[in-house]
Amino acid sequence: MHYFVFPEIDTTLYEASGSGNTGRDEILEVQKKMSKSGGNIKVSRILIKFDISEISSSIVNGTISTDAKYYLNLYDAGSEELNTSQSLWAYPISQSWVEGQGTISDNPLTLEGASWQYRDGVAQKTFWLGTGQSAMSASGGAWHTQVYASQSFKYGSDDMRMDVTPIMNKWLDGTYPNNGFIVKRSGSFGNTDTNTDEGSTDRLGTFKFFSGQTHTIYPPKLEVEWYDTKFNAGSLTALDSTELEDLQVYMKNLRPEYKESSKVKFRLCGRGRYPTKSYSNTSSEYLTQKYLPSGSKENIGGDGAYYSVLDSQTDDVIIPFGTGSLISCDSTGNYFNLWMDGLQAERYYKFCFRVVSGSNTTEETIQHFDDDFTFKVVR
Secondary structure (H helix, E strand, O other), X not given: OEEEEOOOEEEEXXXXXXXXXXXXXXXXXXXXXXXXXXXXOEEEEEEEEOOOHHHXXXXXXXXXXXXXXXXXXXXXXXXXXXXXXXXXXXXXXXXXXXXXXXXXXXXXXXXXXXXXXXXXXXXXXXXXXXXXXXXXXXOOOOEOOOOOEEEEEEOOOOOEEEEOHHHHHHHHOOOOOOOOEEEEOOOOOOOOOOOOOOOOOOOOOEEEEEOOXXXXXXOOEEEEEOOOOOEOOOOOEEOOHHHHHOEEEEEOOOOOEEEOOOEEEEEEEEEEOOOOOOOOOOOOHHHOOEEXXXXXXXXXXXXXXXXXXXXXXXXXXXXXXXXXXXXXXXXXXXEEEEEHHHOOOOEEEEEEEEEEEOOOOOOOEEEEEEEEEEEEEEO
């Protein structure tokens, strides 16, 4: 299963702005600017925090698996002059901070809220304190260095889906308090190390991502993915190879709209397009419930039925085929669960399905179904 959490607070710390806050900007930036000669380097770093209380309670009650994977998703907002190959790093922030109400274009600067110099604003003047730093030398955020995550970027792939499972596990087990992520290029507290991406004379460009303030459909998301598939078909029989060759799938209980607070169990059915007539059976073969191929955690992508969720207007993939989308089965038939509060309200979505049978054999078949299984999430 997949579940998504939207950001609680986020901002960008700009070295060039000193104590200026940008908590209301619609864009988050990891930038690196310098003079033509390669000097006077100024960078920026992203701060972003998610409320993980629902995730924590769902682990305690057994709904979310303890071996779940966590991904930080940031979506490209027009990154500029990026080098062909580079990396971004995420660390757990070691101190609390205030989002603030400023923007990069404010004149004069908004001085209340997190900035390169302070974690709350000029009124309180609470400095960022990195390990081994004095208050006056600290700047640019503070973070724990013992655990981290990273993602490499190649030219043309500017969206970020970073595996942050090690950091999340430290928050969930209580090792560190959840103060959010700092996202940055490699570099030291205060940006003083010339042997890092931030401090070197390499021109690396600017990553731009949509923030939680965006009016687009691309706000940051913390994604939870875990294997929740259960398969106990009871007395049901499997679709045979002939039926699978010319398969039709349909949904039993799909409604036009769902409240964003809904947690829904969807039912998926499959049958051969032209069921074989049986004169010994008085019931219609069209009404006989059979189950789709079963899969396993050890063979994701192989045999099994999978679902995917797409934005109906843009075709952006929200939930991909994979570990968190293998369809379950009980004595009533095939099903899968979806929490609607992980989707944006007032938008239309659609389900697509993939059915794989005979994997790792010469008889393997892979079928895709995109038959207008559309629904809307409403407030």
